[in-house]
Amino acid sequence: MVKSQEAREVVGDYKAGWHDSENSTIRFDSGLSEQVVRDISELKNEPEWMTDMRIKAYRHFVDRPMPTWGNMSMLKEIDFDKICYYLRSSGATENNWDNVPEEIRNTFDRLGIPDAEQKWLSGVTAQYESEAVYHSIREDLVEQGVIFLDMDSGLREYPDLVKKWFCSVVPFSDNKFSALNTAVWSGGSFIYVPKGVHVEMPVQAYFRINAKNMGQFERTLIIADEGSSIHYVEGCTAPTYSTDSLHSAVVELIALPGSHIRYSTVQNWSANVYNLVTKRGIAHEKATIEWVDGNIGSKLTMKYPSVILKGEGSHAEVISVAYSGKGQHQDAGAKIHHLASNTTSKILSKSISKDGGRGSYRGMVTVSAKAENCKLNIVCDALILDEKSRSDTYPTMEVANSTAKCEHEASVSKVSDDQLFYLMSRGHTEEQALALIVNGFFEPFTRELPMEYAVELNALMALEMEGSIG
Amino acid sequence: MNTINNYLEVSELPNRADHLWRYTPWKRVHPTGKVKIIPDKVIEPRIKLLNLDGTGAPNGIELVRGEVDKIDLPDSDLVSTSFIKAITNESKWILKTEGKFTSKEPILLEINAEDDVNAIHLSLDIGERSEFEIVTIVKGNTNWMGLLRTGRIGKGSNINDITVGLQERGTLLRVDSISLGRDSQFKTGTVSSGSERTKADLRYKMGEIGSDLRVLGSILSRDSMHIDYHIEIQHEAPETFSRLEWHAACGGKSKTIGTGMLKVENGSKGADASQNFHNLLLSRNAEADGIPELEVLENEVVGCGHGIANGPIDEEQLFYLHARGFSPADARSALIAAFLNSTLSKMGSPQVHEWLSKMLSSELKSMNTT
Numbered sequence: 001m002v003k004s005q006e007a008r009e010v011v012g013d014y015k016a017g018w019h020d021s022e023n024s025t026i027r028f029d030s031g032l033s034e035q036v037v038r039d040i041s042e043l044k045n046e047p048e049w050m051t052d053m054r055i056k057a058y059r060h061f062v063d064r065p066m067p068t069w070g071n072m073s074m075l076k077e078i079d080f081d082k083i084c085y086y087l088r089s090s091g092a093t094e095n096n097w098d099n100v101p102e103e104i105r106n107t108f109d110r111l112g113i114p115d116a117e118q119k120w121l122s123g124v125t126a127q128y129e130s131e132a133v134y135h136s137i138r139e140d141l142v143e144q145g146v147i148f149l150d151m152d153s154g155l156r157e158y159p160d161l162v163k164k165w166f167c168s169v170v171p172f173s174d175n176k177f178s179a180l181n182t183a184v185w186s187g188g189s190f191i192y193v194p195k196g197v198h199v200e201m202p203v204q205a206y207f208r209i210n211a212k213n214m215g216q217f218e219r220t221l222i223i224a225d226e227g228s229s230i231h232y233v234e235g236c237t238a239p240t241y242s243t244d245s246l247h248s249a250v251v252e253l254i255a256l257p258g259s260h261i262r263y264s265t266v267q268n269w270s271a272n273v274y275n276l277v278t279k280r281g282i283a284h285e286k287a288t289i290e291w292v293d294g295n296i297g298s299k300l301t302m303k304y305p306s307v308i309l310k311g312e313g314s315h316a317e318v319i320s321v322a323y324s325g326k327g328q329h330q331d332a333g334a335k336i337h338h339l340a341s342n343t344t345s346k347i348l349s350k351s352i353s354k355d356g357g358r359g360s361y362r363g364m365v366t367v368s369a370k371a372e373n374c375k376l377n378i379v380c381d382a383l384i385l386d387e388k389s390r391s392d393t394y395p396t397m398e399v400a401n402s403t404a405k406c407e408h409e410a411s412v413s414k415v416s417d418d419q420l421f422y423l424m425s426r427g428h429t430e431e432q433a434l435a436l437i438v439n440g441f442f443e444p445f446t447r448e449l450p451m452e453y454a455v456e457l458n459a460l461m462a463l464e465m466e467g468s469i470g
Numbered sequence: 471m472n473t474i475n476n477y478l479e480v481s482e483l484p485n486r487a488d489h490l491w492r493y494t495p496w497k498r499v500h501p502t503g504k505v506k507i508i509p510d511k512v513i514e515p516r517i518k519l520l521n522l523d524g525t526g527a528p529n530g531i532e533l534v535r536g537e538v539d540k541i542d543l544p545d546s547d548l549v550s551t552s553f554i555k556a557i558t559n560e561s562k563w564i565l566k567t568e569g570k571f572t573s574k575e576p577i578l579l580e581i582n583a584e585d586d587v588n589a590i591h592l593s594l595d596i597g598e599r600s601e602f603e604i605v606t607i608v609k610g611n612t613n614w615m616g617l618l619r620t621g622r623i624g625k626g627s628n629i630n631d632i633t634v635g636l637q638e639r640g641t642l643l644r645v646d647s648i649s650l651g652r653d654s655q656f657k658t659g660t661v662s663s664g665s666e667r668t669k670a671d672l673r674y675k676m677g678e679i680g681s682d683l684r685v686l687g688s689i690l691s692r693d694s695m696h697i698d699y700h701i702e703i704q705h706e707a708p709e710t711f712s713r714l715e716w717h718a719a720c721g722g723k724s725k726t727i728g729t730g731m732l733k734v735e736n737g738s739k740g741a742d743a744s745q746n747f748h749n750l751l752l753s754r755n756a757e758a759d760g761i762p763e764l765e766v767l768e769n770e771v772v773g774c775g776h777g778i779a780n781g782p783i784d785e786e787q788l789f790y791l792h793a794r795g796f797s798p799a800d801a802r803s804a805l806i807a808a809f810l811n812s813t814l815s816k817m818g819s820p821q822v823h824e825w826l827s828k829m830l831s832s833e834l835k836s837m838n839t840t
Contacts, residue, residue: 068485369754384769387736393764396489399780402751411775412734412766 026088030213031081034058037183040086044152044186047159050166057172057182064176067302070362071329074300078274083215083246085184087129093150095136104128111237113206121233123148123203127218129210130186137203145194148203151219154190161192165221169252169280169308178278181217181250188218188249193228193259202231202264202450209238209245209273220251224259224287231262233450237297240270244299247273253281255289257311264292266453267301271327275301285311285340292448293320294457295330296464304362306335309343309371316345321445323464324357324389333362333394334378338404341372348444349380353389354464360392361410369400380410383441385434435462474508477556480548481505489761490671493727494698496549499643499669501587501614512557515583515590515610519565522576522605522825530571531602533579534564541622544675544704546647554589554618554645562591565604569597569624576603576630576822581617583610583637594621594648596629603630603818605825609664613640618647625651625678630818631658634829637665646672650681658683659817661826662697663690663833673702676710686817687716688810690833691724691756698727703745705738705768714745717813719806721752730762734774742772749780750809807831 026043028036037058041051066075094100097114108114108126117124123137125148132150141148147158155162172182189205209216224230238245247269255261261281269275275298281289291305307316322330336345351359361380382391393410415437423433439446439458446454482505484491497503519527565579581590588610608617615637623629635642642665650656662668674683683703691697703712712732720726728747749758762776783805791801810830815823 369757382766384766387769389769390765390767392766393776394761395763395778396759396761397778397780398757398759399749399751400757402754402756402782404751404780405782406780407777408762408779409775409777410762410764411773412764413771413773414769 025090026086028084028086030084032083032085032184036085040184040186043086046155049163050155053167053172054183057179060173061176061179061183064179066176070302070331071300074329078244078246082213082243084211084213085215085217086186087211087214088131089129089210090131090133093132093135093153095134097134100134104133107208107210108134108206111206111208116204121204122199122201125150125189125205127187127205127207129214130216132187141199144197146197146199147190147192149190151188151190151221152186154221158190158192161223162190162221165223165252165254169254169282170250170278174278177248177276178250181219181248181278184215185217185219185250188220189222189232191222191230191232193224193230195225196227198228199230202233204233204235207234207236209247209269212241213243213245215246215248218249220249222252222261222263223254224256224261226256227258229260231264233264233453235266235268237268238270238273241272243272245273247275247277249277251277251279253289255281255283255287257285257287260288262290262292264449264453266294266449266457267297269297271297271299273298275303277303279303280306280308282308282310283314283316286313287311288315290317291320291334292445293318293332294445295320295322295332298330299327300329300331302331304333304335306337307345308337308339309345310339312340313342314340315343318347319445319448320349321442322351322359323461324351324353324359325464326355326357329358329360331360331362335364336376338367338371338374338376341370341374343371343374345376347378350441350445351382351391352385352438352441353382353391354385356388358390358392360394362394364396365406366398367401367404367406371401372403374401374404376404376406378408381441382412383438384412384414473552473556473559477508477552478506480552484549489729489763490547490700493759494669494696498667499550499641500553501641508556509587512587512589513585514558514561515581515588515615517563517590518580520578520580522578522822527577528573528575531565531567531573531577534566535561536564541620542649542675542677543620543647544649544673544702546645546673547671550643550645550671551618551647554591554616554643557587557589557616558591558618562593564593564595566595567597567600567602569599571597571600571602573602576605576819579604579606581606581608583608583612583615585612587614588612589616591618591620594619594623596622596624596627598624598651599626600624601628603822605632605634605822607634607636608642609636609638611638615640615665616643618645620647622649623651623654623656626653627651628655629657630822631656632817632822632826633660634826635660635662635664635668639666641665641667641669644668644670644672646674648673649675649677650683652678653680655682657686657817659686659688659813660699661688661814661830663830666695668697668699670699672699673704675704675706676712677706679707680709681707683712684816685712685714686813687718688814688830689716689718689726690810690830691718691720691726693722693724695722695724697724700729700731701745702731703733703743705734705741705743708738709740710738712743715813715816716747717750717810718748718758719750719752719810720756720758723755725757725759728760728762730776732764732774732776734766734768734771736767738768739770740772741768741774743774745776747778750806751780751782752806
């Protein structure tokens with residue numbers, strides 16, 4: 001195990017050592033201090049402004065109490081002293097899979113990432129623990145000026161662009177976990193799409209936690225310039241351990257006038273991962289931001305993708321599904337703030353609770369006094385599959401303009417006996433019928449995903465439904 | 471002294487993450503704004519029980535002082551409940567009916583508050599299989615009025631209960647904590663067009679099989695009113711049914727808040743529950759906020775849902791009425807009245823509805839909706 005002190009001594013020359021039995025090239029001791037934050041920044045050879053911001057964020061994190069809402073009993077179980085805040089398992093970010101260390105390459109092979117890249121992606125970032133291990137983008141997009149880098153490379157190569165937008169949508173003081181992320185962030189994606197460029201095929205980032213008690217704190221910043229468009233897809237997995245890991249990301253989207261950003265997530269962390277994420281976008285005139293958010297895994301997820309509709313005529317959509325199984329609490333939702341006139345938004349949330357799982361929708365929609373003629377629609381549907389599970393809905397709506405038209409509706413029910421009977425009378429077993437109904441329930445979400453993801457999600461849900469009858 | 475201590479123990483400012491106090495912090499509701507202070511002089515408002523037509527109340531229903539046997543009340547907020555208990559010094563009135571009490575004539579309970587700080591604790595002790603309508607009016611010229619209603623609706627009873635807020639000014643703190651007996655039907659309506667500031671926490675528990683609850687609201691907020699209603703419905707038994715329909719018309723610079731909590735506990739098989747909040751925004755400076763929450767721990771339910779809708783007066787409906795000769799102001803008033811009437815008309819018998827409509831129409835005329 002490498003000590004922080006030793007890490008500081010070899011900063012800038014990490015290839016000289018930093019091995020441990022888990023094939024890490026650098027592993028910091030567990031626990032967080034101002035020195036750990038400085039070490040991370042120094043290791044990355046960051047500009048002074050970033051170090052200063054990390055330190056301010058760290059101090060805010062220390063001062064700020066834990067949230068007094070949500071699943072406080074689960075939140076209290078997080079032991080920040082047991083988390084490892086930085087772990088690097090590869091020497092550099094490669095752009096050729098052959099150069100990625102074999103064990104890590106095998107992991108991503110098994111996850112199907114290189115295969116998917118060849119077939120249907122414009123670019124890929126693969127992050128393993130704290131750092132990106134692989135990165136590539138199609139050459140024609142580079143020629144058009146599209147920047148798609150891991151966040152550390154983005155900061156090195158485009159410091160002015162990063163400085164302008166970093167923390168502009170999610171300030172470190174936004175919440176305790178955004179402060180933590182800003183203090184210790186590592187990895188993530190940095191994307192800039194120039195004016196008028198449409199990235200036709202999605203770009204993908206895949207996040208993998210491999211070590212025990214690991215903290216992954218990636219930071220993603222996407223800027224779509226005027227009239228451009230991009231679809232970003234992220235997936236995440238981790239092995240199951242008896243001890244807990246922490247994933248606390250921050251994602252900032254900036255959709256400049258007339259642009260379109262779609263951000264799709266299929267979160268499938270193992271059931272020992274706390275997934276406490278802040279995702280927010282700001283949409284300028286006539287821009288669109290869409291969050292397509294699937295939460296299947298993790299122990300506790302608290303994630304509320306947000307959009308600030310700042311420009312007139314801008315639009316936001318959040319489509320989310322959540323599956324809560326044994327010991328899981330998916331506390332997910334959406335926040336949309338209508339600050340400008342003629343802005344529209346739509347939220348569709350679907351959740352399934354099973355085997356004692358708890359699914360919660362927590363949302364907030366506001367319409368400011370100056371925002372005329374806004375329209376918003378929120379629909380939340382939940383299915384509870386057994387007696388041990390529960391479903392909650394906590395929506396907040398604040399409307400300060402009389403021209404706004406706002407609707408929210410939510411329903412909780414069980415699987416319809418009529419639907420089960422119909423499918424079983426046509427030859428399906430009860431288990432198959434239930435899986436079909438569940439896939440149909442999630443269909444508004446899966447149809448928005450790239451085909452490969454949709455097929456995988458359906459297979460995953462069928463697997464989750466196994467053994468749920470009788 | 472115990473009641474004062476009970477309050478002081480819980481009087482620390484409630485957490486604003488708790489949405490009950492999110493929009494109207496306790497210090498804004500407290501008579502002095504200083505939450506550790508118990509007002510020295512608290513007046514008990516004058517109360518009177520009679521028929522809606524002004525004749526004397528029938529035999530079988532009475533207001534008496536005393537204690538009610540221990541009732542399994544809903545979970546309630548400790549701050550507001552203990553404060554009213556502290557300032558009323560545990561002195562309470564019981565609205566008592568005998569078993570099988572019925573009355574075709576609606577009953578009126580007048581609560582008249584004057585001077586600075588008024589408070590009353592009213593306990594409902596409704597006997598089994600009773601059937602009647604009761605309208606409670608809170609009126610008068612006071613700075614502060616606290617109304618705590620606790621109690622139970624007896625098995626198999628069928629009660630229409632309507633509370634009308636007509637207080638000329640000041641603050642109204644209203645707390646309901648009522649349990650429904652087996653197979654009882656309890657319809658409780660709120661009509662609010664008075665008091666500058668209203669904070670209400672209405673909680674109903676269905677802890678016995680087969681109970682049926684309807685909660686209705688017609689809220690008219692105007693000028694600089696601040697009206698904050700929290701309604702909590704707790705399903706804790708099988709085959710229980712609840713509906714909430716809440717309509718608020720918000721004019722002037724007023725702020726209207728409707729927060730709800732629908733809890734369906736494990737074991738409430740066959741529960742059927744829904745909550746709907748509708749806000750009509752009538753002026754540029756009015757604001758309507760809502761948090762209708764839902765917690766469902768039982769899967770064998772008929773259905774549980776909620777909805778909230780905010781919007782302006784429908785332009786097409788205005789146009790339709792203009793085309794048929796209504797002036798713009800009359801068309802607007804007619805549509806506001808129709809909006810409020812959609813819940814008002816469900817609150818009671820035709821006789822009660824007519825009485826409420828007359829009362830509300832005069833309030834509508836005084837409304838500043840620009």
